[in-house]
Amino acid sequence: MNFPSKLIEQAVSEFEKLPGIGKKTALRLVLHLLKQDKESVELFSDSIVRMRSLIRFCRNCHNISDNELCSICESLKRNHSLVCVVESIRDVIAIESTNQYHGLYHVLGGVISPLEGIGPEEVNIESLAVRCSNGDVKEVIMALNPTIEGDTTIFYISKKLQSLPVKITSIARGISFGGELEYVDDITLGRSIATRMPYENYLVHRE
Amino acid sequence: MNFPSKLIEQAVSEFEKLPGIGKKTALRLVLHLLKQDKESVELFSDSIVRMRSLIRFCRNCHNISDNELCSICESLKRNHSLVCVVESIRDVIAIESTNQYHGLYHVLGGVISPLEGIGPEEVNIESLAVRCSNGDVKEVIMALNPTIEGDTTIFYISKKLQSLPVKITSIARGISFGGELEYVDDITLGRSIATRMPYENYLVHRE
Incomplete structure (x- = not known):
């Protein structure tokens, strides 16, 4: 494509x-922005730069955060004995959107993948072990994608975590x-029969 | 969606x-930008703000431009007796990408649409008439979309333009x-037979 303007x-x-x-x-997005007034384009641009420069990662769970601790780790309404292990921030947002989970998270920032040269040190596993060793955490829920790496x-x-008094689910x-x-x-159908659940649990989901 | 961060x-x-x-x-785009280094995010953001604040519209043809005259109107290599009338900047870019046209353009910025309350004064028709009246323009090529408005x-x-010595195609x-x-x-098939073209013209396209 030839553009009539360098800008x-x-x-x-x-x-x-x-x-x-x-x-x-x-091009469609750029021409759309061209039609907007200067203030809204600056607002758009500012929100991106501010996001990138001011964002922090929660000291406790590695979730994105505006402060040293994220709003989830800071909240007294959440169950601090429950930790849900996820791969990425996107998974946190997906689970939060269900409004069904009230514990804390631990964002690994990736999964172990020998093929891509990602070892256990590259993901936030050590800090999870530290979190689990202080006695507050009673249960760790694994919520990783069902791939070989996951x-x-x-x-x-x-x-x-096997030596720690933590239940893994x-x-x-x-x-x-x-x-x-x-x-x-x-595979899913076969395993869903092998790992069938009590009818009471099924009813919980129907609420 | 619930976001763990206001930013x-x-x-x-x-x-x-x-x-x-x-x-x-x-969200996917924002998380992508979050992973980039600060400099490239600032580059992204700057390019948008600069584009919006510095862009001008060509005094002659209303195309987007970095200067008072766009690079096409300024070029001495273009045929200044030929003007192609298009609806939007996007059409200019599409035609330029073919590398088949070497005349100038006239960007209307819209088409007459009584239903949407767009009259002839809202689109750049008056300035086209002025351009055609100074004697330089010999032919005006209509390249609008084949809609009722077009x-x-x-x-x-x-x-x-009928009183002016300008050929309209x-x-x-x-x-x-x-x-x-x-x-x-x-309709296209029927009209393509009615408006059939000489075989020599067909060969031009096959080149």
């Missing part, structure tokens, strides 16, 4: 660096609510 | 205002190269 070209090439944004979409990480963490795996049996993959 | 929330809500960007995509605008412009309408006859709509 537009630069802005388009910056937008293009974002994931999932191609040249045509980048399962490896769960296994590593469970070994690491995993989020339930099975058929989605709304999922139709005939379209479910064999 | 993230603000940045996400700013991204969400862009066309075609929903909450989940906005056709109305072409009709209005042709009436406006339209970009060719017909079957796309690569289009298959059986899938083409009836």
Whole structure:
């Protein structure tokens, strides 16, 4: 594409660096911003720079935070004996959106992946062990994606914590609510029968 | 969605205002920027603010420009007796990308649309008439989208320019190269036979 303006070209090439944004979409976004008034474009731009420069990571759980401790770790309403282990901040936001979980989190920032050269030291596992060793934490819930890397990480963490008086659980795996049996993959369906749950638990979900 | 950080929330809500960007995509873009170093985020942000505050519109053709005249109107390599009338800047970029056109442009900035309350005064038609009246322009090529509004605008412009010694043409309408006859709509196919072109012209396109 030939641009009649260097300024537009630069802005388009910056937008293009974002994931999932191609040249045509980048141009559409830039031309949209061009139509907005200067103040709202500055607001847009400021919010990004401020976010990047002022954001911190929670000292306790590595979640993103505006302060030294994130709002979840700081809250007295949350159950501090429960820690949910997730891969990324996005998982925290997804679980928070359910409004079903009232414990704390621990953001690993990745999963162990020998193929990509990510060892246990690259992810926040050591700090999880420290958190679990002070006696406050009673249960650690594993909420990692069911990939080889996720399962490896769960296994590593469970070994690491086995000497501590902490119960290790995993989020339930099975058929989605709304999922139709005939379209479910064999492994999920087979394991959902092997790991069937009491009817009382099923009712909890229906509330 | 509940965000653990106000800074993230603000940045996400700013991204969400862009066309075609929903909450989940906005979050993905923000978390991507969060992972970049501060300098590249500032570069991203600067390019947008600079684009918005420094961009100008060409005095001659209303195209976007870094200076008073756009690089196309300024170029001595372009044919200044040819003016292609388009609706938006995006159309200029599309035509420039073909590398087939070497004349100038005239960006209307919209089309006449009585339904949306856009009259001939709201689009840059008057300045086109002024450009055509000084004798330099020999031909005006209409390259508007084939909608009712586009056709109305072409009709209005042709009436406006009819007393001037300017030839008015339209970009060719017909079957796309690569289009298959059986899938083409009836109007296009019917008109493509009625407005068939000499074989020599067909060969030009095959080059």
